[in-house]
Amino acid sequence: MILVRVGLAILSALFINLVWHGGHETAQYGMIAPQDEQLSGIWAIAWHAVEKAALGVYQLAIIVIPLMVGIQILKDLKVLQWFSRMMAPFTRILGMKENTSTTLAAGLLFGLAYGAGVMIQAVKEDGVSKKDVTLAFIFLVGCHAVVEDTLIFVPLGIPVLPLLFIRLFTAILLTLIVGFIWNRREIAKNNIQNAFER
Template sequence: MVDWLAFAREAGRGSLESVAIMAAIIFPLMLLMEMARDAQLLDRFSEKVSPVLKVFGMSGEASLPLLVGGVFGLAYGAGVIIESARSGRITWRDLFLVNVFLSLCHSVIEDTALFIALGADPVVILGGRLVLAVVITYLVSRSGWLTSRERGKLKVPVGG
């Protein structure tokens, strides 16, 4: 017979541990992001990648959410994406295209390492994901669908 109390206790403990681990990563990441913004490091990074982002019709402000989500993954990148959206630093278009790209190409270091451990070719894994993400994001950025949706822009709620 299943001990539901023990099950609930273990599930609760595991969930709290996961939240604590995520908070231990997200909070310092947000702090570093603000420090980098104050030191204008993000502005310099945005200037460097701006020409690439312009191909997709994106602003330099989209560079940080793309970087964090691409390297650390969606769970950690979400904090940066939400903060950028709530602060008004990222447009609806940028937000949408960042999410399109990251849905296909996120957590590239961790995921690639996992697949390498299983015997996969890292060039195929990383290259395939990157090429697919770039092509799909480009096509979406040029579609009439995205332009028509910009008229009724998404409102990101401020606060909790």
């Protein structure tokens, strides 16, 4: 998982650096206006830093607190079970059994940190195989917490729809490739065992 996460980060950075030639203009971070005047004096700089930090925390709180309340409401209303049933065909396409859908749904909706408890419980209760849980986490490394992460990037002025689609595409492609290779190795291993048994 570490190799997949670090590898994806490095490859993404290299790809974006080679393909995208924008971003030279001054960034506008949500409600924080760009700084035009030069600050002088330790107190002016310190006050400016505290002011900007408080505004940044406020912007994240506006997004994260309602999101966490919403996640708890979704848990209480058993929306995860419904979403898991809707995801079952998608898990089959990615090369996993249907019992992996709850693990995948928890990671997509709640993220790896907030959804970890739900995912671990789902793996234990649903009897998810090592292969399926590995494929699920490979997918989630590329694309997890699609609601939370997408909303957190809004105050930074990042165009979130392209970011979301790139994450989904990368996660699906990577999971399909790993699943295909894993299935081929299992078939080859079974063929060798069958040949020895004869």
